[in-house]
Amino acid sequence: PLAVNDPYSLYQFTCNTRAGQEHQFTAREFEEFRNDNPAFSAVVGLDGLFTRAGGHMLLGNLATGNYFSFLGVNAALGRTLLPADSAIPESSPVMVLSYTAWKEKFGADPAIVGRKVVIRGHPLEVVGVARPGFTGLSEIPLDFWAPITMAPLLKVSGSFLSSQAAGRI
Numbered sequence: 513p514l515a516v517n518d519p520y521s522l523y524q525f526t527c528n529t530r531a532g533q534e535h536q537f538t539a540r541e542f543e544e545f546r547n548d549n550p551a552f553s554a555v556v557g558l559d560g561l562f563t564r565a566g567g568h569m570l571l572g573n574l575a576t577g578n579y580f581s582f583l584g585v586n587a588a589l590g591r592t593l594l595p596a597d598s599a600i601p602e603s604s605p606v607m608v609l610s611y612t613a614w615k616e617k618f619g620a621d622p623a624i625v626g627r628k629v630v631i632r633g634h635p636l637e638v639v640g641v642a643r644p645g646f647t648g649l650s651e652i653p654l655d656f657w658a659p660i661t662m663a664p665l666l667k668v669s670g671s672f673l674s675s676q677a678a679g680r681i
Contacts, residue, residue: 515645517584522649523552554582557660558649561667565629568617572607572656573648574663580608580642583649589614590625590640598659605662607636611644613655631658634665 514522525545527535536559537545546555559574573579577599580592588611597604607629609618618624628635636658647653658666 514649515585515647516649524649554578556582559660559663559667560650561631561658563631563666565631566617568655570613570617570631570655571652572654572658573650574660574666575657576660579657583646585646586643587640588643589622590638592640592642593657593659598661601661602665603661604659605634605636605665606639607631607656607658608640608642609638609656610642610647610654612647612653614641617655629656632666634662636662 516522527537527541529535537557542555542557549555555576556579557576558579561572561574563570563572575593575598577593577595577597580586581595585592587608590608592608593606597606609624614620614624621627624638625640627638629638630636642657648657
């Protein structure tokens with residue numbers, strides 16, 4: 513089980529084309545899904561990002577601001593992402609590091625909160641470090657999380673806010 517509140521109540525939704533190929537939700541489809549499904553207490557959106565920063569390869573997720581609060585995951589240092597962080601496109605250049613990445617890739621620097629890490633030419637302020645043991649929802653442990661609304665700046669191709677692509681729900 514995942515190290516989150518009530519892991520057995522989580523569902524992952526994907527969208528497939530008629531040809532059976534996986535298709536990412538557009539921002540509009542995501543909003544419709546979130547607003548039109550009262551059976552779910554909350555819906556979070558995710559989009560993967562693999563990058564290089566500070567001499568290290570980093571695997572992360574761009575996530576909606578309710579990601580950490582929905583999962584019941586708090587911060588070991590600083591804070592986690594907040595709904596306001598993903599409210600306006602490109603307005604919150606912030607990130608949360610995993611505890612493991614903070615220790616192994618950033619030297620467990622206790623002054624990491626407030627420091628900027630450049631991702632694909634864009635400085636993101638580290639606002640927190642996730643609690644020990646939390647590595648995300650994927651099978652591969654993640655190094656960081658940033659607001660999904662930063663995707664147009666951080667993704668090489670199709671972003672969550674484009675008409676063609678979006679994050680996973």
